[in-house]
Amino acid sequence: MFKFLFDRDTWQEVFDxxxxxxxxxxxxxxxxxxxxxxxxxxxxxxxxxxxSFNRLFGSFATNSVFVWGQSTSKxxxxxxxxxxxxxxxxxxxxxxxxxxxxxxxxxxxxxQAIVVRNFLSSSFSINGDxxxxxxxxxxxxxxxxxxxxNDIDDNKKVVVISEDAYKQLFEKDEMPIGEYIEINKINFKxxxxxxxxxxxxxxxxxMHIPFTTFQQIYNQGDRIGWMMITGKPEYDIKQIEEDAKxxxxxxNKIHPKDTRAFGSFNLGKEFAKITGFLTGMQFLTWFxxxxxxxxxxxxxxxxxxxxxxxRTKEIGVRRALGATPFEIKRQIVVEAVFLxxxxxxxxxxxxxxxxxxxxxxFGQGEDAAIVNxxxxxxxxxxxxxxxxxxxxxxxxxxAFKATSIKPIEALREE
Amino acid sequence: xxxxxxxxxxxxxxxxxxxxxxGIDLNVEEGEMVAIMGSSGSGKSTLLNIIGMLDxxxxxxxxxxxxxxxxxxxxxxxxxxxxxxxxxxxxxNLINYKNALENVALPLxxxxxxxxxxxxxxxxxxxxxxxxxxxxHLPKELSGGQKQRVAIARALAANPKLLLADEPxxxxxxxxxxxxxxxxxxxxxxxxxxxxxxxxxxIANMCKRIVRLKDGVIMEDVKVTQVRAEQYV
Numbered sequence: 001m002f003k004f005l006f007d008r009d010t011w012q013e014v015f016d017x018x019x020x021x022x023x024x025x026x027x028x029x030x031x032x033x034x035x036x037x038x039x040x041x042x043x044x045x046x047x048x049x050x051x052s053f054n055r056l057f058g059s060f061a062t063n064s065v066f067v068w069g070q071s072t073s074k075x076x077x078x079x080x081x082x083x084x085x086x087x088x089x090x091x092x093x094x095x096x097x098x099x100x101x102x103x104x105x106x107x108x109x110x111x112q113a114i115v116v117r118n119f120l121s122s123s124f125s126i127n128g129d130x131x132x133x134x135x136x137x138x139x140x141x142x143x144x145x146x147x148x149x150n151d152i153d154d155n156k157k158v159v160v161i162s163e164d165a166y167k168q169l170f171e172k173d174e175m176p177i178g179e180y181i182e183i184n185k186i187n188f189k190x191x192x193x194x195x196x197x198x199x200x201x202x203x204x205x206x207m208h209i210p211f212t213t214f215q216q217i218y219n220q221g222d223r224i225g226w227m228m229i230t231g232k233p234e235y236d237i238k239q240i241e242e243d244a245k246x247x248x249x250x251x252n253k254i255h256p257k258d259t260r261a262f263g264s265f266n267l268g269k270e271f272a273k274i275t276g277f278l279t280g281m282q283f284l285t286w287f288x289x290x291x292x293x294x295x296x297x298x299x300x301x302x303x304x305x306x307x308x309x310x311r312t313k314e315i316g317v318r319r320a321l322g323a324t325p326f327e328i329k330r331q332i333v334v335e336a337v338f339l340x341x342x343x344x345x346x347x348x349x350x351x352x353x354x355x356x357x358x359x360x361x362f363g364q365g366e367d368a369a370i371v372n373x374x375x376x377x378x379x380x381x382x383x384x385x386x387x388x389x390x391x392x393x394x395x396x397x398x399a400f401k402a403t404s405i406k407p408i409e410a411l412r413e414e
Numbered sequence: 415x416x417x418x419x420x421x422x423x424x425x426x427x428x429x430x431x432x433x434x435x436x437g438i439d440l441n442v443e444e445g446e447m448v449a450i451m452g453s454s455g456s457g458k459s460t461l462l463n464i465i466g467m468l469d470x471x472x473x474x475x476x477x478x479x480x481x482x483x484x485x486x487x488x489x490x491x492x493x494x495x496x497x498x499x500x501x502x503x504x505x506x507n508l509i510n511y512k513n514a515l516e517n518v519a520l521p522l523x524x525x526x527x528x529x530x531x532x533x534x535x536x537x538x539x540x541x542x543x544x545x546x547x548x549x550x551h552l553p554k555e556l557s558g559g560q561k562q563r564v565a566i567a568r569a570l571a572a573n574p575k576l577l578l579a580d581e582p583x584x585x586x587x588x589x590x591x592x593x594x595x596x597x598x599x600x601x602x603x604x605x606x607x608x609x610x611x612x613x614x615x616x617i618a619n620m621c622k623r624i625v626r627l628k629d630g631v632i633m634e635d636v637k638v639t640q641v642r643a644e645q646y647v
Contacts, residue, residue: 009523009529016511016512017511020511313507314509316507317503317507317509318509318520319492319495320466320468320495320501320507321495321496321501321520321521321524321568321572322492322493322495322496322497322521322524322525322572323492323524324488324489324492324493324524325488325489325492326489327524403488406468406469407468408468408469411468411503411507
């Protein structure tokens with residue numbers, strides 16, 4: 001059945017009819033070439049944007065939600081409305097234990113404080129944190145380490161500072177590790193320094209001290225500022241947020257329908273908007289690319305139809321000489337597929353060049369808008385399969401047209 | 415080898431129909447050379463097309479070499495044409511982007527012969543029509559007479575039982591016409607059965623038998639003494 005594909009004569013015929021109409025064939029192929037070019041170029045760029053977003057959010061556990069206490073808006077169980085709600089460590093532990101799908105739960109505290117070192121001083125936000133924070137909000141440490149369990153257990157007076165804080169409190173090229181800074185008139189030893197992230201999600205954090213130390217110096221007791229919950233990948237973060245809030249309302253004697261008692265910021269939801277945008281863009285790319293492809297393939301079909309009309313007589317002669325209708329059809333379909341594939345391969349190659357150019361101009365450096373713009377082999381393969389299928393289908397139209405004319409009529413045509 | 419009995423054919427023209435062939439009876443033996451004559455509209459081309467399986471009769475019998483030709487599918491017709499018939503056209507009908515050799519080899523391609531075998535056979539037949547040196551030339555580089563020779567070589571390539579010629583000299587000047595006729599006579603001498611449509615008396619007289627058609631019926635069917643074309647060349 002497919003023996004003819006390896007027959008020199010089949011290709012001789014294709015080549016003959018191609019070289020006979022060079023200009024027309026090339027013009028025809030432009031349509032398909034353009035379609036594939038668009039498809040590859042746009043898909044690659046979309047991928048590049050996605051990569052750059054991923055790099056931006058890379059240090060963040062994106063399926064996270066922050067929950068903090070506000071004031072109630074409904075009276076409940078004898079309590080007046082307008083009661084201040086403060087979360088506690090006990091709450092946090094209960095949420096972690098009872099809500100399904102939680103990977104990490106990090107209780108956090110924050111306060112503003114004047115920090116003094118020698119003659120330099122400035123106001124910073126001081127966070128009381130557990131080592132776990134490093135898991136959900138990866139800190140890129142330039143020097144030293146993050147807070148560890150020892151610091152927590154012994155209420156150590158150590159601090160991890162941000163690059164910004166370092167710049168304000170230290171001289172250039174000074175080594176911060178081991179130095180002391182004064183927070184609320186208490187000396188803290190600097191044990192680490194981290195790089196400022198690209199994106200700040202949640203409150204800015206300049207300095208981190210052990211959670212227990214924070215409790216002690218600010219007399220916090222059991223209370224916490226807010227909790228950061230990270231869901232397991234297979235769980236829906238929105239559901240986790242709802243479950244956690246409901247449990248917290250129960251624990252704090254708050255009306256279940258009270259929507260203002262707890263504030264929250266769902267990072268997963270925000271992130272989903274961006275990924276949704278990217279998915280939409282990819283869909284649009286496929287849509288535009290394939291629509292252009294179809295238009296291009298139709299152009300090929302159209303040209304072949306004209307060609308067939310011009311070759312009516314030739315086809316009549318061939319049939320008089322003993323060509324079966326199937327052989328005629330097969331030849332025309334092979335020509336159509338050949339044209340589409342050649343155009344498609346050119347499109348893939350030039351599309352690749354465009355991605356290389358994009359990478360060259362926009363893909364370099366730390367904060368590039370497009371990172372590693374590329375398409376996978378799978379996409380290229382799918383595009384080729386689409387081309388072959390469309391080429392075959394569209395080739396059938398002129399093929400049937402060619403054999404619908406009786407050889408006698410074809411021969412009579414002058 | 416060719417038997418036709420009560421062949422009818424009509425073409426629809428608008429609401430009415432034109433009765434072109436009104437009961438043709440014709441027998442052609444092997445080795446005959448028959449000229450079918452008639453004015454335009456007499457049905458001579460239609461008859462040739464039916465014999466050539468390019469067209470189908472409405473009713474009547476057509477038997478070619480003991481094989482009834484009836485209700486053929488397109489595919490079957492193609493195979494029969496390839497196997498039994500060689501066509502020579504007035505306007506040569508060579509494929510203009512193929513050289514002489516490739517044109518001659520075309521029927522062999524549809525017979526499914528190997529490339530090498532095709533080339534050899536085609537070259538042999540080109541040699542027979544005296545154009546071996548022109549094998550690589552495109553039709554546009556050939557004269558009218560040469561083109562018709564290539565077309566004859568092509569018709570012969572598949573070694574058909576019957577050669578059908580539709581005004582083979584219609585597009586040629588007198589001298590070249592006689593040249594071509596001399597060659598066709600030679601083929602007939604070698605035993606080929608030949609059927610040709612013409613409206614030129616001198617060409618018809620170079621055949622062995624003349625069938626005259628008028629308004630779809632055979633008016634006259636006579637054996638004639640063949641005028642040899644060589645004497646004019």
